Amino acid sequence: MEAFFTKAIEVRDLVKIYGGGVKALRGLSLSVEEGSIHAILGPNGAGKTTLIRILTTQLVPTSGSASIFGLDVVKRASEVRKLIGYVPQEVSLWTDLTGYENLLIYAKIYGIPPERRKDIVEEVLSMMELKEASNRLVKTYSGGMFRRLEIACALMAKPRLMILDEPTIGLDPSARKTVWEKILEYKKEYKTTVFFATHYMDEAEKYAGEVSLIVSGNVIETAPPDELRKKAGGDRVYLKLDKSIDGARDLLMKVEGLKIVRESGEEIEMIVNGALTVLPTIILALQSNGLQIKEIRIREATLDDAFIALTGKRIAEEEGNIRELISERKMIRRGA
Amino acid sequence: MMWQRLRELETIIAMAELELRRISHDPIELITRAVQPIFWIAIFGSVMARVRAFPSTGDYITFISPGVILQSSTFIALSYGIMLVFERESGVLKRLLSSPMPRSFIVIGRSLAGGLRASTQYIIVLIAAVAVGARITYDPLNLILGFLILIVASMGFTAMSILIASSLKTRERFMGIIGAITMPLFFASNALYPISVMPEAIQLVAYVNPLTYTVNALRALLVENSYAIGYDVAAIVLFDVISMLAALKLLHRIIE
Numbered sequence: 001m002e003a004f005f006t007k008a009i010e011v012r013d014l015v016k017i018y019g020g021g022v023k024a025l026r027g028l029s030l031s032v033e034e035g036s037i038h039a040i041l042g043p044n045g046a047g048k049t050t051l052i053r054i055l056t057t058q059l060v061p062t063s064g065s066a067s068i069f070g071l072d073v074v075k076r077a078s079e080v081r082k083l084i085g086y087v088p089q090e091v092s093l094w095t096d097l098t099g100y101e102n103l104l105i106y107a108k109i110y111g112i113p114p115e116r117r118k119d120i121v122e123e124v125l126s127m128m129e130l131k132e133a134s135n136r137l138v139k140t141y142s143g144g145m146f147r148r149l150e151i152a153c154a155l156m157a158k159p160r161l162m163i164l165d166e167p168t169i170g171l172d173p174s175a176r177k178t179v180w181e182k183i184l185e186y187k188k189e190y191k192t193t194v195f196f197a198t199h200y201m202d203e204a205e206k207y208a209g210e211v212s213l214i215v216s217g218n219v220i221e222t223a224p225p226d227e228l229r230k231k232a233g234g235d236r237v238y239l240k241l242d243k244s245i246d247g248a249r250d251l252l253m254k255v256e257g258l259k260i261v262r263e264s265g266e267e268i269e270m271i272v273n274g275a276l277t278v279l280p281t282i283i284l285a286l287q288s289n290g291l292q293i294k295e296i297r298i299r300e301a302t303l304d305d306a307f308i309a310l311t312g313k314r315i316a317e318e319e320g321n322i323r324e325l326i327s328e329r330k331m332i333r334r335g336a
Numbered sequence: 337m338m339w340q341r342l343r344e345l346e347t348i349i350a351m352a353e354l355e356l357r358r359i360s361h362d363p364i365e366l367i368t369r370a371v372q373p374i375f376w377i378a379i380f381g382s383v384m385a386r387v388r389a390f391p392s393t394g395d396y397i398t399f400i401s402p403g404v405i406l407q408s409s410t411f412i413a414l415s416y417g418i419m420l421v422f423e424r425e426s427g428v429l430k431r432l433l434s435s436p437m438p439r440s441f442i443v444i445g446r447s448l449a450g451g452l453r454a455s456t457q458y459i460i461v462l463i464a465a466v467a468v469g470a471r472i473t474y475d476p477l478n479l480i481l482g483f484l485i486l487i488v489a490s491m492g493f494t495a496m497s498i499l500i501a502s503s504l505k506t507r508e509r510f511m512g513i514i515g516a517i518t519m520p521l522f523f524a525s526n527a528l529y530p531i532s533v534m535p536e537a538i539q540l541v542a543y544v545n546p547l548t549y550t551v552n553a554l555r556a557l558l559v560e561n562s563y564a565i566g567y568d569v570a571a572i573v574l575f576d577v578i579s580m581l582a583a584l585k586l587l588h589r590i591i592e
Contacts, residue, residue: 105354108353110435
């Protein structure tokens with residue numbers, strides 16, 4: 001009965017204030033359905049990692065509550081730990097052991113019975129395509145291999161909930177893609193709930209069923225990516241005509257849901273709701289008024305546009321800047 | 337339920353296995369660690385033996401051999417916490433702390449791991465000591481008992497190290513403190529000279545110093561061929577219990 005109604009994650013009014021007075025979470029609430037893929041997306045320092053560390057029972061919140069499948073993460077921490085598979089943002093395996101040894105030790109830590117250990121280790125190794133490399137020391141692995149091994153490790157206990165903190169941070173695009181393929185493959189087979197933090201918008205957009213936008217320790221919006229994109233107000237359309245746009249302005253103003261954001265000489269930039277269906281009408285109208293279009297560019301609204309529309313801020317792109325991110329994290333951890 | 341408990345105990349063994357596998361991938365470190373104690377015996381021991389500064393000790397090289405083993409193993413055990421500082425900076429500790437393993441097992445398991453790593457010095461230093469003329473018993477029972485006692489004592493020192501790592505959190509502070517406590521721990525003990533030659537204040541320190549009891553036990557077993565080690569073992573076990581409980585109490589600090 002209980003299991004039928006409980007959410008995979010339920011967070012209410014969560015507040016975390018670190019020793020140094022840093023307010024990482026300010027009354028954050030969210031809930032995650034069992035079986036879904038849920039992303040938390042937000043800029044560096046928004047509180048994503050703090051939320052994850054509370055959910056994985058590493059930190060105790062200052063106030064508010066959080067539960068995993070109905071189990072309170074503070075009061076029933078040891079039961080919660082049996083339900084989750086967690087991959088932290090940083091390197092989380094022993095690099096001076098081989099891949100196989102890491103998994104074997106963790107199989108023991110997770111309490112997998114001796115007679116099943118070997119099979120499970122083999123299974124996750126082949127699923128993550130790491131079988132050949134399994135007898136090499138982990139420090140010789142590439143970034144993508146390392147991440148796959150860490151995920152393999154978290155999967156061994158067949159968790160009901162996977163919690164991934166920046167699962168693809170610092171990886172090149174093809175390694176990112178492989179990592180996600182593997183996560184989805186596993187999810188499909190075991191119906192696991194996946195909860196992940198990212199600052200890569202494209203990943204949240206592509207893989208998550210629902211996205212929570214997090215800013216300054218609060219969720220400002222939770223919705224499927226398509227709906228979130230609509231919050232941006234529409235897609236960006238850029239037109240270049242053969243003569244001054246003066247004659248076109250009145251025509252364009254009549255189109256419903258169209259907003260001109262910039263114009264100069266023959267060029268005009270606007271935000272159009274559902275550009276792909278509205279655009280043919282616009283083109284037709286312009287042409288029948290003797291205006292020729294020399295160039296059209298459409299950029300569909302991204303989550304970043306939605307984020308800007310909702311908060312006035314960008315989600316920072318950290319790709320070249322992981323080191324800074326990590327050192328900042330350290331400062332927070334030290335309570336500086 | 338009983339079966340469940342036993343299964344959980346296996347995770348402690350897994351921590352020890354982790355350490356042994358690590359050592360097997362890089363045994364050189366332990367050998368380099370043994371170089372300094374070998375010089376202690378060969379140089380300091382030979383010189384002091386000629387001076388005959390402590391007539392009550394008998395053959396001086398033989399006398400200091402257990403002490404020098406302890407010097408080396410204690411330093412390794414006390415440094416073990418740096419591993420946790422590294423694991424704290426990476427994600428290893430986060431993963432461990434959110435795994436189903438009880439947290440007390442992290443302390444016990446890692447203490448055992450550190451104890452094993454430290455006790456490798458027993459073998460290397462003993463062989464070196466015999467090579468330069470120390471008269472050590474060949475009775476296998478004594479040798480094995482001595483090894484086990486060293487492992488148990490080193491577990492206590494490792495737990496102390498975990499405790500320090502949890503409180504200080506950075507390598508710089510950690511290494512500073514370890515340097516500061518190793519020296520008095522060694523010299524305010526009976527490792528290099530009998531307690532009776534010390535000024536009274538330092539004698540007091542020596543009597544609460546767990547190193548003293550470990551050296552006593554090893555000296556009884558290896559040098560005097562005696563099994564009168566009951567009090568020493570009791571003191572070592574008490575030290576283990578106290579340091580592990582304290583380490584467990586402060587472990588949560590390491591990730592906050």
